[in-house]
Amino acid sequence: MEWNLAxxxxxxxxxLEKGLSQNTQLAYVRDIKKLQTFTLQDHSVTPYNINRFSIQDFIYDFAKKSSSAKSQARLISSLKSFFKFLxxxxxxxxxxxELLESPKIGLYLPDVLSHEEVMAIIQSIDLSKPEGQRNRTMVETLYGCGLRVSELINLRLSDLYFYDNFIRVTGKGNKQRLVPISNWTIKFITLYRxxxxxxxxxxxxxxxxxxxxxxxxxLTREMIFIIIKNMxxxxxxxxxxxxxxxRHSFATVLLKNGADLRSIQQMLGHESITTTEIYTHLDNKQLRDTIEKYHPFSISKT
Structure with missing residues (x-):
């Protein structure tokens, strides 16, 4: 009872206080409920008296089941936030x-699609069906505006300011931003609408x-994931x-074509530019791959 209330x-x-998105809230809550389940063996343990040794035991138990450093780091972050709240x-x-140390997480470089791969996905869509035109429009919007999936499904007719080539997007924490939209993407949204x-x-x-x-x-997030995977x-x-x-492909192609990080940050709705800087690493990776593939010193080694 005490766990559920807390x-x-x-x-x-x-x-109400942090203004986090529903998905982030649920992720935090899922993590704390894992701790609650772990303590069910001893009914005397509550969120108000559990000690750091029990929490360490829980972390060790979780680490044995999950090899993902990212999952472990998020769990520890959730625990720190929960007890800080208390x-x-x-x-x-x-x-x-408070003293729990998060595992070091290596730089995560997400997969990106080339423009040709994006076009291959679009061309695979069956436009003879009504949902085909809708699905193409969703892909055009994701790739053309760099939206998160939650931002896509919550996009409203009243958010479309086509005369000014902008759309209004509601991002994480219900924060709104204006994102520029090209005439190309406007054409497909208008056709679908x-x-x-x-x-x-x-x-x-x-x-x-x-x-x-x-x-x-x-549409639900899950439905969009299934549609994209099938495409x-x-x-x-x-x-x-x-x-x-x-979204990653949108940011990467902008950076490669000369867009500055600050502009990309604003379009993506990143609170910190350090989040956006991951795309500079993606670009550097391409440069390293180019050296390995084309430099005579590298070629001579193969």
Whole structure:
């Protein structure tokens, strides 16, 4: 009972005080519930009296089941936030997770698609079906504007400012930003909106949502992932492709063509430019690959 109450209060804090997105809130809550499950063997252990040794045991147990350093680092971050919250609320005097050390995470370089691969995916779409035109428009929007999947499914008709070549995007923490949109992408959104979506009867509260499923409801994140995965397989793309891959590809192609990091940061909605700087590493990787492939010293070694 005490765990459930503390976790519910923590989730409200993440929403109201921190303004985190629903997906981030759920990720934090899932992590804390793992600790709750771990403590079920001893009913005397509550979130208010658990000590750092028990938490360390939990971390070790989790590490044996998950080899991913990224998952372990996120779990530790969730624990620190949870117990810091209990401190702020006056429920604890200490933070038993404060001294936990996160595993070092190597630089994560996401897969990106070349422009030719993006076009191959688009060309694999069956445009004879209404959902085909919708799916193409979603890909064009993901790749043309660098949106997150949550931003795509929440895009609204009232967010389209085509006269000014901008769309309004609601990102993490419900923060809004204006993202420039090309005439090319506008063309496909307009075509979908005026020739496909107009024939779909929106469900209540979905009247303003841009991308709808066949029943007039809002598409889910999971549905977008499935659609994108099927497209990539149909196009013969061997890379691991998700909606986020188009976002990475958007940023990478801008950087390669001379866009500055600050502009890319604003378009992607990154709070810190250090997040955007990963794309400079992607570019450097391409440079290293070029040296290995084309420099005579490298060639002579093979």
């Amino acid at each position: 976790i519910n209060n923590f989730q409200e804090y993440l929403l 401190q702020v609320e006056g429920k604890r005097q200490d933070n038993p997770a 005026d020739s496909i979506r107009v024939h779909v009867n929106p469900k209540p509260k979905c009247e303003d949502v841009l991308f709808l499923n066949r029943r007039g409801g809002k 990539a397989e149909l196009a013969g793309i061997k890379k691991k492709v998700s909606p986020h891959t188009f």
